[in-house]
Amino acid sequence: MFARTLAALCLLAAVTPALAQDGARTETVRFAKGTSATTIKGSIKGYATVNYKVGVAAGQTLKVDFKPTNASAYFNITAPGADAAMFVGSTSGSSAKVKIPSSGDYTVQVYLMRNAARRNETSAYTLTIAAR
Known part of the structure; x- marks a missing residue:
């Protein structure tokens, strides 16, 4: 009985991170011709x-x-290519102004903190992105 329970827990632990990652989606931000900013409305749920x-x-x-x-x-x-964020909203706030050191595709990741994700909460949001 103990061995079966332990095996089930190990399987659950192995599957849980994969399920959390499956909820990620990627979108490319494009600015309308002649503009350098865009506003996006979206929502997230859980993880x-x-x-x-x-x-x-x-x-x-x-x-x-x-x-x-x-x-x-x-x-x-x-x-x-970075492993760590250069701006962390949970500690730095809801607005960022970052001077870009090198050209490339930067990622703006929208997420719920673990406490809310664990409860499968949702959030609608408005995200304004500008590059000037």
Whole structure:
């Protein structure tokens, strides 16, 4: 009985991270001709995340404003190929203004903190992204 329970727990532990990752989707941000900003309305639920890819040139400033309906919703900004975020919304706030060091596709990731994700909460949001 103990061995069977242990095997079931091991299987659950192995499957759970994969399920959390399955909720991620990626979207490419495109600015309308003649503009350098866009506003996106979206929503997330539970462990789902949205990764917005934004092409930015070195020397430009990436500005992001985030307005969620859930206080546990945040965004991060990550440079191409980086392991850690260069802007962490949960500690730095709902607006970012980042001078871009090198050209590439930066990721603006929208997510719910674990406490809200675990309860399968939702959040609608408005995300304004500008690169100037």
